[in-house]
Amino acid sequence: MSLGDILFWIVGLMTALCAVMVVVTQHIVRCAIWLLFTLAGTAGLFFLLGLDFLGATQLFVYVGGTLVLVIFGVMLTATGPFIQLRAGAGEWAIAIIVGLLLYGLIAVSWMFADWSKLPEAALPDDPKQMYHTEQLGRGLLGDTSVQPVSALPGVPGKPRAAEKQTGKLQPPPSRQASAYLLPFEIVSVHLLVVLIGAAYLARAKRKRVVAASQ
């Protein structure tokens, strides 16, 4: 058992335990803290996988942004009886049974899944260098030396050499490199629009009753 495996089991089991504690804990503020540890543990799993950009994004956006938002929501609404809203014992029994059954179903299907039927991709370079941020950025631009073929059809790639020369669209090959730069930008603008909308929804409203009574 290598050091990476030991670290995986430590981080993975800690993440799973914290996720269970999010469900079990009744106190909503403690729930938020367990959720914090779960998200940080997920970031640790990303780092263990070697996906450094993804782990950093998880820490920045999730742990730094979303969770602060959730904790502020908890603090703004946690008054009196709403700190501990309890579900009934019957509901707990049903939830635990359904949860265990669902996990058993997923676990069995993962155990017996045959991943060899997935599309194959030829790797041109040293696979150890393929996960770094620079490689991910080149993959976003559709660089074929990073991502030789796309596993998903229909995503547009870089114009091929023949298209550049003639200026006409060639009939696409069945599988080609995919560029995710445009979807990435669309998601960024989407986040901006949603945040503006959320600020508009949650703004403090002026009392119109006072103006009407004068």
Added chain:
Amino acid sequence: MASVGLTQYLLIGAVLFVCGVVCMAIKRNAIGVLMGVELVLNGASVNFAAFARFHEAFRVEGQVFALFTIVLAAAEAAIALAIVLNFYNNYLTVDVDSAEELKG
């Protein structure tokens, strides 16, 4: 014990997913339900990341879709919290059982 591969990461992701589903079902606090949604999305992004690492055909796709999941979860949390805060301002409760009047 087998060495860590794709299946082990998928099993951890499944724990997060099931915890999220149960959390969405059992919590009566609206923000607790929101935390369940966050857990489900985290389980999904763990699966994407595991495929990005262990399967060559998803090397870029896995990372990109996990990024999309993180960003969309942030957007969803922002808008849901705005709605919860509005609901709390109007009705002075965050109990989802008493939110039956939320019609238009």
